[in-house]
Amino acid sequence: xxxxxxxxxxxxxxxxxxxxxxxxxxxxxxxxxxxxxxxxxxxxxxxxxxxxxxxxxxxxxxxxxxxxxxxxxxxxxxxxxxxxxxxxxxxxxxxxxxxxxxxxxxxxxxxxxxxxxxxxxxxxxxxxxxxxxxxxxxxxxxxxxxxxxxxxxxxxxxxxxxxxxxxxxxxxxxxxxxxxxxxxxxxxxxxxxxxxxxxxxxxxxxxxxxxxxxxxxxxxxxxxxxxxxxxxxxxxxxxxxxxxxxxxxxxxxxxxxxxxxxxxxxxxxxxxxxxxxxxxxxxxxxxxxxxxxxxxxxxxxxxxxxxxxxxxxxxxxxxxxxxxxxxxxxxx
Amino acid sequence: xxxxxxxxxxxxxxxxxxxxxxxxxxxxxxxxxxxxxxxxxxxxxxxxxxxxxxxxxxxxxxxxxxxxxxxxxxxxxxxxxxxxxxxxxxxxxxxxxxxxxxxxxxxxxxxxxxxxxxxxxxxxxxxxxxxxxxxxxxxxxxxxxxxxxxxxxxxxxxxxxxxxxxxxxxxxxxxxxxxxxxxxxxxxxxxxxxxxxxxxxxxxxxxxxxxxxxxxxxxxxxxxxxxxxxxxxxxxxxxxxxxxxxxxxxxxxxxxxxxxxxxxxxxxxxxxxxxxxxxxxxxxxxxxxxxxxxxxxxxxxxxxxxxxxxxxxxxxxxxxxxxxxxxxxxxx
Numbered sequence: 001x002x003x004x005x006x007x008x009x010x011x012x013x014x015x016x017x018x019x020x021x022x023x024x025x026x027x028x029x030x031x032x033x034x035x036x037x038x039x040x041x042x043x044x045x046x047x048x049x050x051x052x053x054x055x056x057x058x059x060x061x062x063x064x065x066x067x068x069x070x071x072x073x074x075x076x077x078x079x080x081x082x083x084x085x086x087x088x089x090x091x092x093x094x095x096x097x098x099x100x101x102x103x104x105x106x107x108x109x110x111x112x113x114x115x116x117x118x119x120x121x122x123x124x125x126x127x128x129x130x131x132x133x134x135x136x137x138x139x140x141x142x143x144x145x146x147x148x149x150x151x152x153x154x155x156x157x158x159x160x161x162x163x164x165x166x167x168x169x170x171x172x173x174x175x176x177x178x179x180x181x182x183x184x185x186x187x188x189x190x191x192x193x194x195x196x197x198x199x200x201x202x203x204x205x206x207x208x209x210x211x212x213x214x215x216x217x218x219x220x221x222x223x224x225x226x227x228x229x230x231x232x233x234x235x236x237x238x239x240x241x242x243x244x245x246x247x248x249x250x251x252x253x254x255x256x257x258x259x260x261x262x263x264x265x266x267x268x269x270x271x272x273x274x275x276x277x278x279x280x281x282x283x284x285x286x287x288x289x290x291x292x293x294x295x296x297x298x299x300x301x302x303x304x305x306x307x308x309x310x311x312x313x314x315x316x317x318x319x320x321x322x323x324x325x326x327x328x329x330x331x332x
Numbered sequence: 333x334x335x336x337x338x339x340x341x342x343x344x345x346x347x348x349x350x351x352x353x354x355x356x357x358x359x360x361x362x363x364x365x366x367x368x369x370x371x372x373x374x375x376x377x378x379x380x381x382x383x384x385x386x387x388x389x390x391x392x393x394x395x396x397x398x399x400x401x402x403x404x405x406x407x408x409x410x411x412x413x414x415x416x417x418x419x420x421x422x423x424x425x426x427x428x429x430x431x432x433x434x435x436x437x438x439x440x441x442x443x444x445x446x447x448x449x450x451x452x453x454x455x456x457x458x459x460x461x462x463x464x465x466x467x468x469x470x471x472x473x474x475x476x477x478x479x480x481x482x483x484x485x486x487x488x489x490x491x492x493x494x495x496x497x498x499x500x501x502x503x504x505x506x507x508x509x510x511x512x513x514x515x516x517x518x519x520x521x522x523x524x525x526x527x528x529x530x531x532x533x534x535x536x537x538x539x540x541x542x543x544x545x546x547x548x549x550x551x552x553x554x555x556x557x558x559x560x561x562x563x564x565x566x567x568x569x570x571x572x573x574x575x576x577x578x579x580x581x582x583x584x585x586x587x588x589x590x591x592x593x594x595x596x597x598x599x600x601x602x603x604x605x606x607x608x609x610x611x612x613x614x615x616x617x618x619x620x621x622x623x624x625x626x627x628x629x630x631x632x633x634x635x636x637x638x639x640x641x642x643x644x645x646x647x648x649x650x651x652x653x654x655x656x657x658x659x660x661x662x663x664x
Contacts, residue, residue, distance in 0.1 A: 018625045035625050058646045062601045065620045065629075085622055091599070091648050092622075094477075144476045144646065145426075147542050210479050210541030211646035213605045244576075267423070269394045273545045288397045290417055290424075293350045293367050297397075314390045314476065314543035316423050 003031075004113070005124030011038045011081065011132065016072050021083065023124045028100050029089070029117050036083050036129075039071055044078025045230045048133035049223075050125070051083070053105050053140060053190065055090025055098075059206035060139025063219045074224075074233045081129060087121060096143065107188040126193060135169070135200045137226065138190055139219075142208030145315040147274050150218045150242065151177040151205045152226075157195055167332065169200050171250060172229030173222040176242040177275075179205070179309065180330055183255030202226070209313055218242060253309055253327035260324040262287050262317045264298045270311045270324075278302040284324050287317065302326065335363075336445070337456030343370045343413065343464065348404050353415065355456045360432050361421070361449050368415050368461075371403055376410025377562045380465035381555075382457070383415070385437050385472060385522065387422025387430075391538035392471025395551045406556075406565045413461060419453060428475065439520040458525060467501070467532045469558065470522055471551075474540030477647040479606050482550045482574065483509040483537045484558075489527050499664065501532050503582060504561035505554040508574040509607075511537070511641065512662055515587030534558070541645055550574060583659035585641055592656040594619050594649045596630045602643045602656075610634040616656050619649065634658065 009019030017040070020033040049067070051060030064084035071080065085091050086105060093099040103118035111122025130136070142148035152170040157163040170178045194201040206219045221240040227233040239246035262268065266287040278284060282302045289295040302308075306326035317323055341351030349372070352365040381399070383392030396416035403412065417423050418437060425431040435450035443454025462468070474480035484502040489495040502510045526533040538551045550572040557569040571578040594600065598619040610616060614634045621627040634640075638658035649655055 020624070033623070035623065037625050055648075056646075058599055058648070061599050061622075062620070065599070066601075068625060084620075085599075088622060094648055144541075147544050208542070209544075209646075211602065212479050212541075212643075213602050216601065267390055267393050267397070267417075269398075269548065270543065270545050288394070288416075290393075290420060291365070291367065292352070293369050293400060297401075311544075314388075314541075316387075316390070316426055 005128050007036065007128060012040065014040050014042070021124055021128060023120050026117060026120055032088060032117070032121065034083055034085060034088065036081065037068055038079060038081045039075050040079045041075050041077050045232055046078060046132060046134045047080045047230065047232065048129055048136045049080060049082045049139065050086050050136070051139040052085035052087055052091050053138060054096045054143070055087055055092070056094050056096050056143055057141035058091070059141045059211050059216060059219055061085050061091065062211065062216060063206070063223060064139060066220060076232065076234055078232050080232060081132060083129065086125065089117065106190055107186060109188050109190045109193045130194060133199060135230065136194050137202050137204060137223070139204050139206060141206045142310060144209060145313055146208035146310055147270070147313045148205060148208035148310045149177045149274050150175045150207050150215065150222065151179050152222065153179040153181050153203045153205050155191060156180060156182050162195060162198060162200070166200050166202065169226065169229070170202050172226050172237070173202070173204065174225045174237055174239045174248055175218070175222040176247050176249070178248070178250040179327065180250070180252040181255070182252070208310070250330045250332065251307060251309065251327035252330040253325055257303070258306070258326045259322050260284060260300055260303070260326065261320050262298070262300065262323050263319065264289060265318055266290055266298065266316070268312045268315055268317045268323050270313060272308050272311065274308055274311055276308045278306060278308055278326070280304050284308060285311065300324065337460050339368065339460060344372065346372050346374070353456055353460060355452050358449060358452055364420060364449070364453065366415055366417060366420065368413065369400055370411060370413045371407050372411045373407050373409050377564055378410060378464060378466045379412045379562065379564065380461055380468045381412060381414045381471065382418050382468070383471040384417035384419055384423050385470060386428045386475070387419055387424070388426050388428050388475055389473035390423070391473045391543050391548060391551055393417050393423065394543065394548060395538070395555055396471055398552060408564065408566055410564050412564060413464060415461065418457065419450070421449065438522055439518060441520050441522045441525040462526060465531060467562065468526050469534050469536060469555070471536050471538060473538045474642060476541060477645055478540035478642055479602065479645045480537060480540035480642045481509045481606050482507045482539050482547065482554065483511050484554065485511040485513050485535045485537050487523060488512060488514050494527060494530060494532070498532050498534065501558065501561070502534050504558050504569070505534070505536065506557045506569055506571045506580055507550070507554040508579050508581070510582040511659065512582070512584040513587070514584070540642070582662045582664065583639060583641065584662040585657055585659035589635070590638070590658045591654050592616060592632055592635070592658065593652050594630070594632065594655050595651065596621060597650055598622055598630065598648070600644045600647055600649045600655050602645055604640050604643065606640055606643055608640045610638060610640055610658070612636050616640060617643065632656065
């Protein structure tokens with residue numbers, strides 16, 4: 001029988017403690033040791049911060065790792081557990097899914113102790129760390145071939161009280177965008193598992209494309225705002241500057257009708273920028289077939305008046321592949 | 333015996349003509365048909381524009397394909413041959429090298445008619461299109477995991493007259509940056525082949541990371557400026573706006589001493605932006621080992637007063653992997 005997932009250190013010690021979360025070995029690979037640190041300042045909110053669920057989204061691991069440098073001074077109460085990289089094999093390979101078993105870690109929660117490596121990571125996190133938290137910040141990005149504004153996101157939640165608490169927490173990041181994202185129930189998401197246990201779960205989508213200096217400053221400011229709102233850190237929250245403005249907006253999008261797909265194969269050219277307002281029929285992008293100049297460019301048009309939330313960048317797209325996501329102001 | 337590479341249409345016809353460059357089949361794959369168009373307006377400069385040499389650099393193919401829409405009206409003399417995608421298998425796979433044989437197209441020129449597919453593409457271009465041009469614009473980018481300003485680049489050329497002509501042409505793009513890039517002679521580059529034949533060859537490095545609307549506008553403006561400078565298109569050249577400024581600068585860099593490498597493995601965090609001026613010892617970035625919090629972050633520092641030209645974004649880097657490129661003003 002394989003060993004159980006476990007922590008190599010005592011999280012209940014006061015102040016800083018650090019060590020590893022051990023994900024037991026299986027048939028497909030050896031045991032993994034995920035670096036974890038905990039800052040325990042007594043009574044107060046119990047927060048879990050995770051990054052690196054997908055290996056091609058590196059803002060989260062960077063911002064989470066940087067907490068190690070400033071949080072010990074800043075935190076005044078409660079406990080914060082930080083796991084900068086949930087999925088080391090995916091980060092090493094710079095791939096969304098785990099290269100060993102091809103699985104998406106954010107689709108296999110709560111995981112299986114006798115499953116493949118991605119399922120064993122999910123099982124270790126679900127059993128060892130999740131029970132210790134009342135709030136979870138899972139730090140994602142939108143991947144390399146998309147443009148996406150820094151956002152805190154959530155999905156619609158059946159329980160209206162938890163929905164209100166979650167939306168309030170998402171807005172407390174004061175990132176340029178807060179997004180309520182309705183999409184067809186994907187089983188195995190970390191979000192759903194935590195929410196079903198009554199926890200506040202925020203998925204920060206820290207942009208897409210390039211990880212740059214300015215973007216990291218925005219993400220760190222957003223995370224600090226959220227920690228202040230939780231009462232874990234003292235200070236005055238402030239809107240980070242995005243495109244020379246201190247803006248904030250809460251939007252909603254439905255994956256079923258607001259995700260625009262390419263009707264053909266080709267190279268996608270964005271014809272607008274994220275957060276542009278578009279009217280019905282406006283051109284959002286063009287798809288250039290690569291086979292011949294005889295085939296005209298295919299134009300992707302806005303289905304209705306909306307805001308361009310995400311747009312594909314630098315990609316050869318297939319038929320029915322998503323190229324943009326539009327959204328509307330949330331009335332709440 | 334396999335057929336020879338050939339064009340399916342007559343390039344000498346006046347005005348617009350279009351068709352394909354056929355790269356013969358070989359042991360590893362069927363024949364490829366690369367879409368090509370030509371605009372023949374009589375006497376004047378003979379220009380070849382190519383994109384998509386590397387499959388993860390899609391600005392070039394987009395800007396080259398867009399020429400099809402505005403060049404017929406704009407061009408007044410000479411001939412322009414456009415191949416938006418030199419390497420279709422690499423673009424389909426979104427990879428730098430050709431997935432079929434693993435080769436870098438820009439390291440196998442002049443190619444081989446009996447070689448693998450990448451060598452056959454190089455052979456077809458070298459034999460069929462290159463002899464028809466006195467000037468070549470090869471439209472590259474810097475790849476998905478780098479931040480890089482829109483630039484026209486060249487390498488030092490032994491012949492001082494060709495060097496001066498080439499630098500003048502590079503600066504005529506009026507892109508934010510012109511770069512003279514000295515690096516250890518890499519055999520098989522398209523640049524070197526063309527320059528050895530006395531041609532002016534400009535490698536436009538259209539940035540890195542995200543292909544977005546604003547960036548494409550800059551690249552297209554740069555290409556239009558170059559066409560005006562060549563006398564192929566009428567109009568007034570103008571500096572495109574980059575980061576709210578109309579800037580231009582010519583810099584030089586040496587790959588041997590100006591490429592900063594990571595001394596360790598980890599996630600790279602950029603601590604500055606491209607075009608920032610740094611002094612000796614300034615921190616350019618940090619590498620976070622992923623194994624443990626016991627290992628400190630490794631800081632990458634500027635070796636001397638210089639300008640950060642390119643910086644890695646969103647990557648797990650290995651020992652000795654490049655993370656930044658610095659440069660200095662070229663005195664000329």
